Structures are given as structure tokens and as C-alpha cells.
Amino acid sequence: MSQRIQENIVASVLLCIFVSYIVITLGFGPNAQLVPLPIASLGLIFLVIQLIRQNLRDPKELQIDLLSSLTGQIASEHEASEQMPTNKTSDKFQRELTAIAFVTLFVGLIVLLGPIVSVLIFSTGFFVSTRHFTLGKALVVGTGFTLILYVLFVIGLQLQLYHGVLQSFIPQ
Amino acid sequence: MFEAILAGLAALSTPQAILFMIIGVCYGLMIGILPGLGGIVAIALLLPFTYGHELAATLALLLGAHIATIWGGSVTSILFNVPGAAKSLALVFDGHPMTQQGHASRALGASATAALLGGLMGAIFLAFSIPIVRPLMLALGPSEYLMMALWGLTIIATFSEGSLLKGFVATSLGIMIAYVGMDPVSGTPRFWFGNVYLLDGISFPVAMIGLFAVAEMIKLYVKGGAIVDRVPGEEKSSVLDGVRDALQHWWLILRSSLLGLWIGVLPGVGASVGGIAAYAQAAQMSKTPERFGKGAVEGVIAPDATLGANEGGGLMPTLAFGIPGGESMAILLVAFLSMGIVPGPQMLTSELDLVFSMVWIIVIANLLTTLIGLAISSRLAKLPTLNPNVMIPLVLSVCFLGAFATRGLVEDVLVAALFGVIGYLLDKYRYSRANFVIGMVLADMIERNLHISMGLYGNLFVLTRPITLAMLIFIIFTTALPLIRQLRRQKTMSTGNVI
Numbered sequence: 016m017s018q019r020i021q022e023n024i025v026a027s028v029l030l031c032i033f034v035s036y037i038v039i040t041l042g043f044g045p046n047a048q049l050v051p052l053p054i055a056s057l058g059l060i061f062l063v064i065q066l067i068r069q070n071l072r073d074p075k076e077l078q079i080d081l082l083s084s085l086t087g088q089i090a091s092e093h094e095a096s097e098q099m100p101t102n103k104t105s106d107k108f109q110r111e112l113t114a115i116a117f118v119t120l121f122v123g124l125i126v127l128l129g130p131i132v133s134v135l136i137f138s139t140g141f142f143v144s145t146r147h148f149t150l151g152k153a154l155v156v157g158t159g160f161t162l163i164l165y166v167l168f169v170i171g172l173q174l175q176l177y178h179g180v181l182q183s184f185i186p187q
Numbered sequence: 188m189f190e191a192i193l194a195g196l197a198a199l200s201t202p203q204a205i206l207f208m209i210i211g212v213c214y215g216l217m218i219g220i221l222p223g224l225g226g227i228v229a230i231a232l233l234l235p236f237t238y239g240h241e242l243a244a245t246l247a248l249l250l251g252a253h254i255a256t257i258w259g260g261s262v263t264s265i266l267f268n269v270p271g272a273a274k275s276l277a278l279v280f281d282g283h284p285m286t287q288q289g290h291a292s293r294a295l296g297a298s299a300t301a302a303l304l305g306g307l308m309g310a311i312f313l314a315f316s317i318p319i320v321r322p323l324m325l326a327l328g329p330s331e332y333l334m335m336a337l338w339g340l341t342i343i344a345t346f347s348e349g350s351l352l353k354g355f356v357a358t359s360l361g362i363m364i365a366y367v368g369m370d371p372v373s374g375t376p377r378f379w380f381g382n383v384y385l386l387d388g389i390s391f392p393v394a395m396i397g398l399f400a401v402a403e404m405i406k407l408y409v410k411g412g413a414i415v416d417r418v419p420g421e422e423k424s425s426v427l428d429g430v431r432d433a434l435q436h437w438w439l440i441l442r443s444s445l446l447g448l449w450i451g452v453l454p455g456v457g458a459s460v461g462g463i464a465a466y467a468q469a470a471q472m473s474k475t476p477e478r479f480g481k482g483a484v485e486g487v488i489a490p491d492a493t494l495g496a497n498e499g500g501g502l503m504p505t506l507a508f509g510i511p512g513g514e515s516m517a518i519l520l521v522a523f524l525s526m527g528i529v530p531g532p533q534m535l536t537s538e539l540d541l542v543f544s545m546v547w548i549i550v551i552a553n554l555l556t557t558l559i560g561l562a563i564s565s566r567l568a569k570l571p572t573l574n575p576n577v578m579i580p581l582v583l584s585v586c587f588l589g590a591f592a593t594r595g596l597v598e599d600v601l602v603a604a605l606f607g608v609i610g611y612l613l614d615k616y617r618y619s620r621a622n623f624v625i626g627m628v629l630a631d632m633i634e635r636n637l638h639i640s641m642g643l644y645g646n647l648f649v650l651t652r653p654i655t656l657a658m659l660i661f662i663i664f665t666t667a668l669p670l671i672r673q674l675r676r677q678k679t680m681s682t683g684n685v686i
Contacts, residue, residue: 025616036363047375050634051366058359065352114408115608121583122604126597130588138580147576160581168588177597
């Protein structure tokens, strides 16, 4: 997928958000919509201009970086990523999806089991799945880290723990 | 004022405050040395720990960590040729050549001394500017504060990284997110979709954890491999040589510090620009500019003095007007608000001792950073070689537990994760995260002051208040100027291409 298409998808999603926001805001009273409405409308106008510009001009022209212009650097990390070969881009996309999947998995575990148990399972699982540690070593490091966090948050900050939605299914 | 100076110092002399300061500085050094995890991530991760402690101690933890991250970033630039944060970029130009030539310790010594002296100048500026700014602050009304908030938004968007339009879009998005929840003026629930959790609004600390810390971990995973895999070579000079270098270049430190102060006071012109500008002025004013880029110690001293002084300068508009000087100041502002510190004229009157506590924290944290940093820099320098496969689960765990700890709500973990993905996408497609955050922070100030101004001076208050009108014209001018310049530049470039 080209950089332009990706940029257009992001801009289209943002466009939907701005339009929805404006529609919802119109349902509020005059005081409640006094600031959100003009701000969202301005944002929408800027976004539409951006959308038009990014489709009419060379993508490189759209990136004006003050730092780059000061230092005279041409190829920033972002620009370099734009020029990646297709196989590297698809590999990057896969890694992005995996990273987001890891985050989602971790949050899912927290919702189901509570934060402390999830930290143990996630960190151990991550070490093993990335083949950084063997299962035994991953368990030791994961347990040690979970204990540190337990001391810091539960004992130190006296955090009232959440035990997850699965707790209600466990007989007392 | 003298009582406030003493009271500010006394508040920091408790065992908790001293301990928090030391923890903050050590933690800040560690985070600062990890590339990509600068002061913003450091403060975002500390936010859950800011509740239920002495106010001065919490400030010592936050500001101490923030100040230490600045020098931590310089260490990575000098030793590994990888900027710890965007603001440390200028340190790479001469710092790393010094390391390659076997003068890493000398570069670190010069860098730490310059940062210390710059930081002390920043603290002195903050202290001395209070009597000057106070009468000005008290003369301003809500309509002028509204204009200042608007100016802060526009100037920040204009100076943002990436496209100007994207900067404005990100700012608008940030403001829009801040209006989720109960409207404090009309009592109308906004954008809550029947969900009680959303009635309380999006927690700023949780959003910060997601936008910066979680997003950085996603970035790190996508990038793959160790952050840094280089090792420093053998040493030909000592830390003391560097300290001596910095003291010999006192005039350069003074110039660079003044530049840092000025850049700190201006909203939106972040320390990233400051470091580069300091390097440029050092090279331009040097008698031997040809040495720059090849390991000139002045190329290390100038950016570090500017970065050190930048903090004192940045705190002034943040505390006095509630307008953050940059993204790190915006997160500090979030932390201040969550601790019950409300920026405004009262900061320079009834809360003056708190401001002086911050002045003392800048002084002490700079001293501690220099002492601790020089003593343990060689050990800390090994941290960037940490494998992301170890770092990602550890940092993500702290992020999500931290998000949960802010209010004890599991929904906050979901929000942190969601903002993590949003932060990653914003960064990838160059919709400035800094603008997004600053929009979130200034949204309430804009709405509150607009309603008060309309109530006090009528709907046409902009026309009836001359200072407000002058400020509005100034805002339009400062917003339009960079756009006009950009259009002119593009026109010139296209004409050049045709020729």
C-alpha cells in the first residue's frame, strides 16, 4: 500500500470523526457547543485542505519539518520509511499488527484476570514467544518482575487490586 | 518574597522530599539514556505515583526526573551517536566524534558541567522574573488569558513537526478529546454515549501514558533489534578535563543559556530547536568553525547549556499563564493539575513558596544529576544495549499498572492501550502528538475563560477590550506569518525548478 493511500485512509477516518463530532455537538445547548463546534469545524476545514493537498502534490512536499530544515537533514526516519521496498513495508505492517495484538492481548488478560496475574503471564509469555529466554528462565524473570511491581503498586501505593471478570466464576 | 524563598527550601528538607529527589534523578538518568524514552515518557510513567505524598516531595520526584532525563539524553548522543531524544540531536555532531577519538569522558564532563551551569541560570531566571511578571499577571483579565491560550495553541501548531495543517488537525483533536465528559459550565454531559465512565472525562495522565509510553513500545517492537549495539572505545582523557573545558568557555555557556531561557519562555519553540540553534550560534561565533563536526568540545557545551537553561525558562509561562512551553512542559502541567496546582496569578502570590520550591528543585536536581551522572555514567551507558524483548513487556506492564493505579479503574487500562495505538498512528503519519497533548491541556482554559469573558464583558468582549483586541491581531499575525513564508518558499522552489 502506497504512502499516499495510507495517508488518505488516516485522513478519511479523521474526517469521519470530525463530522460525527460536529453532528453530535449540534445536539447540545448553545453554551455546551460554544467551543467544541468551532474547534471541530476548524479542524475539519484543515483536514479537508490537507486531504486535497496530499492528493495533488508530491508526498515529499507535504512534510515540512522545522528541525530538518534547520539541520539540513534530508532523509528523516519517516521519509526513509516511505522509500522502503515493498517486502520491507509488508514486514513492517506485520510487525505493527503483531505489536498491536500484543497490546490487545495484554489488556484482555488484565480485564479477565486482573493486572498482577496478567503481568506474570504476559511477561513470561512474551519472553518465551520471542525466544529470548527458555521457559524456566522466563518464569523466573517474569515472577521476579511481577513481585517488584506488586511491592511497588500494591504494598507501596496501597492499590486496591482488580481481580478480573473471571473472578465471579470462581466459587468462593 | 524572602520568606517564600526560605519556605520553598524548607519544604524540600523533609526525608521524603530528599528521598524522592534522589529517586527521581536516578530514574530520570536511566530513562534519559534509553533512546526514544525521554522526559515525556519518564513523567508519564511517574504520574500514577504522584498521589498521596507531600506536594514538595512529589514535585521533587517529577522535576528531578525531568531534569535528569535531559542530561541522560546527552549521554546517549555522545556515547552511541543515537540521540536520547530529539532535543539531544545537536550533541551527536561533536559529542560522538569525541567518543570515537577516545575523549568520551571529557565530552561527558563538559556536557554535565554545561548542563549544570545552564540549569542554574534557568533557576535564577525563574526566581528573578517573578517580581517582574507578577504585576503583569495581576493586570490581565479572563479575556486576555483566553487570548494567551489561543496564542499558545496557534504558535505551537505552527512550530510543530511535520505539516502545518496536520499540526492544526492534531491540536483540534486534542481539544475535542478534552471535551468528553460533563461540561463544567452548562452541566451538559458531552460525548459520553451513555457510558458512565466517560462522564468523568478522559484522564490526562492515562492518555499521556498511552500516547507516549505505550506508543513508544509499539514503535520499539516494530523497529526490532536492540536500541543501540555499539560499545565505547578506550579513553584518552578524563571527566575533569571536560569540567575544565566547560569552565574555560564560560562566555559560550552564558550565551547559550540565555538562548535556552528565551526559547523556553516562547510557547511551542521546543528544546529540540534550542539545541540546534545553540550549536549553530556556537559554530557561527567560533574563531575556528572548521573544527565543528569533528569533535569540538564547544559543540557539546553550547547545546547542553541551552537545554539546561530551557527548563527554567519553560516553567515561567507554564506556571504563570498555564501555557506550556513545549510537550514536556505540557505533561508537567498535567501532573501539576492532578496534584491540585492550578497555574495562574495565585502561583506568584499565595503559592509563591511552591514556585520557589521548584526553583530550588531545579538547582538541587541539576547538582545531583551532575554528581550522580558523572559517577555512574559508564555503567548507565550499557542500558541502551538492553534487548527490546526484555524492555517491552517490562515497560508495558508498568504502563498498564500505572494507568490502573491513577483511579483504580480497569477502563483506564483500555483507554491507555487505545491511546497507545492512537499515539503510534499519530507519530507514524506525523500528526504531532505534542500538539494533541497541548490541545488537551489548553481546552479547559479556553472554554472557561471564554464563558467568563462573555459573562463579564458581553458577547463582543473582543472589540470592547483593547488589550484583548491587540492580542487577537497579534495571534492572527503570528499564525499567518509562517504560512505566508511557507507559501513563498514553495513558490520560490517551484520557480527554481522551472528555471
